[in-house]
Each structure stands twice: as structure tokens, then as C-alpha cells.
Amino acid sequence: MGIVCSVLLLLFGAVWYHVYKNKQMKFQGLNKKEHPFRVFYDVSYFLYSRFPWIFQRQDETLRKGLRNLQVVTKEQLEQKVVLFRCRQISFFLVFFLGGCLLTVLLSFTEKEESLFIERNPTGKGEKQVELILKNEDSKEPYSLLVDEKQYTEAEWMQKRDEAFSYIEQKIKGKNISFDEVCDSLVFPKKIPNSGIKVSYTTDALTVIDEGGKVNTSEVPKTGQLVNVFVKLQYREWKEEREYPIRVIPKKKTKEEQQYEMAVETLKEEEKKEPFKTGFQLPKEVGSYTVEVLKSQQAKGYVILIFCIGVGVLFFYREEDNMKSQLKERKEQLLKEYPEFIHQLVLLIGAGMTLKSAFQRIGENYKAKKRKTEEEMYLYEELLASLYELQAGISEEEVYREFGNRLGLPVYKRMMELLIQGLKKGIRNTIFLLEQEERNSLEMRKEQAKRLGEEAGTKLLMPMILLLVVILVLVLYPAMMQFQVY
Numbered sequence: 124m125g126i127v128c129s130v131l132l133l134l135f136g137a138v139w140y141h142v143y144k145n146k147q148m149k150f151q152g153l154n155k156k157e158h159p160f161r162v163f164y165d166v167s168y169f170l171y172s173r174f175p176w177i178f179q180r181q182d183e184t185l186r187k188g189l190r191n192l193q194v195v196t197k198e199q200l201e202q203k204v205v206l207f208r209c210r211q212i213s214f215f216l217v218f219f220l221g222g223c224l225l226t227v228l229l230s231f232t233e234k235e236e237s238l239f240i241e242r243n244p245t246g247k248g249e250k251q252v253e254l255i256l257k258n259e260d261s262k263e264p265y266s267l268l269v270d271e272k273q274y275t276e277a278e279w280m281q282k283r284d285e286a287f288s289y290i291e292q293k294i295k296g297k298n299i300s301f302d303e304v305c306d307s308l309v310f311p312k313k314i315p316n317s318g319i320k321v322s323y324t325t326d327a328l329t330v331i332d333e334g335g336k337v338n339t340s341e342v343p344k345t346g347q348l349v350n351v352f353v354k355l356q357y358r359e360w361k362e363e364r365e366y367p368i369r370v371i372p373k374k375k376t377k378e379e380q381q382y383e384m385a386v387e388t389l390k391e392e393e394k395k396e397p398f399k400t401g402f403q404l405p406k407e408v409g410s411y412t413v414e415v416l417k418s419q420q421a422k423g424y425v426i427l428i429f430c431i432g433v434g435v436l437f438f439y440r441e442e443d444n445m446k447s448q449l450k451e452r453k454e455q456l457l458k459e460y461p462e463f464i465h466q467l468v469l470l471i472g473a474g475m476t477l478k479s480a481f482q483r484i485g486e487n488y489k490a491k492k493r494k495t496e497e498e499m500y501l502y503e504e505l506l507a508s509l510y511e512l513q514a515g516i517s518e519e520e521v522y523r524e525f526g527n528r529l530g531l532p533v534y535k536r537m538m539e540l541l542i543q544g545l546k547k548g549i550r551n552t553i554f555l556l557e558q559e560e561r562n563s564l565e566m567r568k569e570q571a572k573r574l575g576e577e578a579g580t581k582l583l584m585p586m587i588l589l590l591v592v593i594l595v596l597v598l599y600p601a602m603m604q605f606q607v608y
Contacts, residue, residue, distance in 0.1 A: 128223040135166075135220065142169045150209070158206070160213040167212035168205065178208060243271040245318050271318070279360050286314045286355055287364060290321065294351075294366070296335070301366060305373040308335035308351075317357075324352045330370055339373045346371040385411045452500050456531055457566070459501045464537065464560045471553055477541055478518060485509050504528050518545060533566070 142165045150164040158164070171178065185204055243250050249270050274282060289311070295301065296309040308331065310323045325331045327349045330338055346369050354363040385408040392404055404413050463484075470480035488502040508525045512518065519542050526538030537559060544552030 128226040131223050132220070132227065135216075138169065139166050142166050150206075153206075158210060158213075160210075160217050163213040163216050164206075164209040166216065167209040170212055171205070171208045182208075244316075245272050245274060247271055247318075274357065274360075279357065282314075282317055282319065282357075283355060283360075283362050286317065286319050286321070287353070287362075289314055290353055291366075294335075294353075301368045304337060304368050304370050305339055307337050308368075310335040314355075319355055319357045322354045322356070324354075326350045326352075331368065337370060339370060342370050342372050344372060381409050381411070385409045389413070453531065455499065456501055456529060456534070459499065460531075460533055460566070461560060463501060464556060468553065468556050468560055471556070477522075477545065478512060481505065481509060481512075501529070 150158075150161055150168075153161050153164075155161075182204060185207060249268055251266050251268055253264065253266055293309050293311050295304075297306045298304045298308070310321070310333075312321055313319065314321065323333055323335070325333070327347070330342060330347060331349050331351065332338075349368050349370055351366045351368055352363060353366060355361065388408045389404065406413055466484050467477075467480055470483055471477065475483065485502070485506050488499070488505070492498065492502075504525060507528075508521050511521045511524070522538045522541050522545075526535040529535075537556075540552060540555050540559065
């Protein structure tokens with residue numbers, strides 16, 4: 124494989140040299156962050172231009188996507204397509220050439236393998252070695268299964284004793300000795316680093332099962348003797364030993380004894396009067412106080428539902444804030460509409476041009492803003508329109524865009540009136556603006572009436588909450604009195 128990769132690297136070097144001598148495009152002044160491997164762009168463009176059929180169908184989709192992202196000319200669009208493809212191909216070349224170079228370097232470090240096959244240590248299992256059998260006419264692969272190193276008889280005797288010693292240390296678990304066993308035993312299934320398997324049986328499975336679990340519920344106070352048989356096996360060698368274990372009842376702590384006494388007392392109280400509808404438990408039993416545990420399940424459901432509800436409210440809170448801001452903007456624009464028309468009528472009637480009237484209104488707003496530091500949506504949009512006029516954009520286009528940005532029908536209608544005034548003359552426009560001013564005042568009255576009705580509706584919720592609080596304060600003491608009796 125190293126030879127193949129060496130040939131590929133030489134071939135790439137030859138192509139790179141040819142492209143460097145006959146450059147078809149210049150890739151200069153590119154951003155280093157966006158094009159980190161621009162040194163490969165010449166070769167990438169060579170490959171892209173030599174194999175256009177690979178990218179032909181995808182390039183159409185790419186052109187549409189780039190055209191939607193940015194408005195460019197046809198020539199600029201083609202340049203962006205080329206840069207995009209060169210960036211893709213350069214990433215591929217970097218990783219491909221890096222892989223070839225690493226393969227070549229590794230091929231120099233390879234050494235001829237010896238025919239000596241080393242076995243796995245005992246207990247590590249067998250392994251598979253791949254071989255090649257060849258002669259003058261053929262070459263055939265073969266997988267040789269190599270078994271692990273086995274024990275000699277002397278090694279087995281030594282490992283057997285070590286295994287039993289290991290088991291005797293582990294099997295006791297938390298118990299002090301085999302004469303006093305009340306906790307579960309530990310039955311290791313394998314001896315580490317040996318390959319020896321272990322199995323266990325007992326002559327009293329109800330007391331000690333094959334997993335080492337100890338059950339002392341039926342063990343007498345004097346204890347019970349149980350024989351545990353431990354069997355070692357490694358290939359054809361087997362060895363078994365018997366361990367007598369005395370199981371005793373588990374010693375209970377003082378707290379456990381007090382708890383059991385308290386439980387027995389409660390059971391006795393429950394059985395005293397079985398024919399009555401109920402019975403009274405003592406408040407204290409030994410060192411314990413008795414309390415009736417209320418159902419926590421219902422509380423858990425309430426808490427869960429409450430948390431989910433709060434989470435949903437906070438989730439929609441941001442959307443509601445945005446909607447309220449948009450509503451506030453709309454209300455403010457409608458509120459400022461009559462005053463804005465009134466200013467236009469006064470300024471245009473005084474002999475100003477429409478552009479001068481806009482500039483005067485903007486200057487007045489700037490002066491007011493410096494004093495109060497209050498921003499108004501309408502006049503901020505007006506300032507943006509003035510900047511467009513200063514940039515040389517036509518008045519008709521600026522006024523129409525001004526109405527579109529505000530978004531309300533009344534402003535769009537007013538801007539159309541102003542545009543007509545620019546074309547046909549300002550006298551008829553003043554008459555139309557005065558009529559629009561009268562209509563806006565009526566609209567202002569309707570808006571004030573509607574806001575008053577909304578304010579009255581908003582007061583309903585606090586009043587309802589106040590009524591609920593009063594009812595709770597009045598009814599709760601009465602309900603508590605009924606509960607007592």
C-alpha cells in the first residue's frame with residue numbers, strides 16, 4: 124500500500140506543477156478564515172474544470188441558493204460557485220494527501236515479521252494468526268488458530284493451591300469467619316489471570332444458594348451447619364474441596380430491635396378490637412412517635428402539573444411580550460396620526476414644500492428627544508426617511524417606502540395623497556389632507572372610547588380575585604368549625 128500511495132503523491136505533485144505553470148484563474152485576496160486551504164485552489168479548479176459532469180446537476184441547485192442569499196451579477200455568481208467548489212475539493216485533497224503521506228511513512232517503519240508465533244498467556248484465550256502459503260504458481264491465505272499456553276502438572280498444582288487460597292479469602296465477604304456467617308457470601312466464578320473456572324454447590328440451598336445469598340429467616344438460634352462444595356476446573360484437570368460453614372441468625376442492632384418491638388405493638392393494637400369500625404393508635408410506642416402519613420401521590424401530581432404550567436407560561440411569555448410591543452406600537456402610531464397630519468397641513472399651508480415640511484418635523488422631534496429622551500415610532504421612521512432623501516433617493520420612492528414601513532392603512536393612504544400632490548400640485552393635496560385630518564380626529568375619539576372599554580374589562584380580573592380572597596377569609600373559619608365537630 125505504501126508504494127501505491129507514493130505513486131499517488133508523485134502524480135499529485137506532477138499535476139500541481141503543471142497547474143502552477145499554466146494558471147487559469149487567480150485566487151488572491153481571499154479571506155484566510157473562509158478559505159484556509161486556498162493554496163490548493165489552483166489544483167481544485169483544475170479538477171473541477173476537467174470533470175464538470177460530476178457537479179453539473181448540483182451546480183444548478185447551488186446557483187439558486189447563492190442567488191437567494193445575495194443579489195449579484197451573473198459573473199459574480201459564477202465566481203462564487205467556483206470558490207464554493209474549490210473550497211470543497213481543497214478540504215478533500217488535504218485529508219486525502221495527509222492519509223497517503225502517513226501511509227508512506229508507516230511503510231518505512233514496517234519490519235519483516237518473524238515466523239515465531241507467541242501464544243497468549245494462560246487464561247487469555249486463543250488467538251488467530253493470518254498466514255500466507257505461496258509457491259511458484261499460487262498464493263493462498265490461511266488462518267491458524269493458536270491455543271493459549273497451558274499449565275504443566277506442576278504449574279497446575281501450584282495454581283490450584285493459589286486458587287483455593289484466593290477463594291477462601293473472598294468467599295467470607297463481610298463475615299468474620301466460617302463459624303459465624305449471617306451475611307451473604309461471595310462466590311467468585313473465575314480466578315484472575317489463570318483461566319481456572321469455579322463452580323459452587325451447597326447441601327442446603329434454602330439457607331445458602333448457589334449465588335452465595337444467605338437466608339437466616341429459618342435458621343435456629345443455635346445456628347445451622349451448611350457444606351459448600353467448591354469445584355475448580357481447567358481443561359482436563361479438576362479439583363473439589365468442601366467447606367463447612369455455620370450459619371447463625373443475623374444479629375440485630377438496638378435500633379432494629381426497638382423498631383420490631385414498635386411494629387409488634389402496633390399489630391397487637393390493631394387486633395384488639397376487630398369488630399369495631401376503627402381503633403385508636405397510641406401516640407408513642409417505645410422510643411418512636413406515631414404519625415399517620417398523608418398521601419403524597421396527589422401532592423406529587425399537583426406539584427408536577429404546577430411546574431409544567433409555569434413552564435408553559437414562561438415559554439409563551441416572550442411571544443406575548445413581543446405581541447404587546449407590536450400592539451403598543453400600533454396604538455402609538457394611531458394616536459400620533461392626527462397630530463402628524465395637522466403639522467403637515469400647517470407647514471404646507473404656510474408655503475413650505477413637502478420635503479421641507481418633513482425636515483422641519485424631524486428637527487422638532489430631535490429637539491424634543493434631546494430634552495425628554497423619549498423615542499416615538501412614527502418620528503424615528505421619519506428620520507430614516509430624511510436620511511434616504513439626503514442620500515439622493517427620489518421623494519416618491521421615499522414616501523411610499525415610509526408608508527410601507529409603518530404598515531398601517533391610514534399612513535399608506537396619506538403617503539399616496541402626498542405622492543399625488545407631488546405629481547399634480549399641492550393645492551388640491553392640502554384640501555385632501557384637511558379632510559383626512561377631520562377623519563383622523565373622529566378615529567382618535569373612537570380609539571379613546573375603545574381604550575376606556577378595555578380598561579374597564581381589565582379591572583374585572585382583580586375584582587374577581589379580590590372576591591375569591593374575601594370568600595376564603597369568610598368561609599375558612601366556618602369550615603374548620605364543622606371539621607372539629
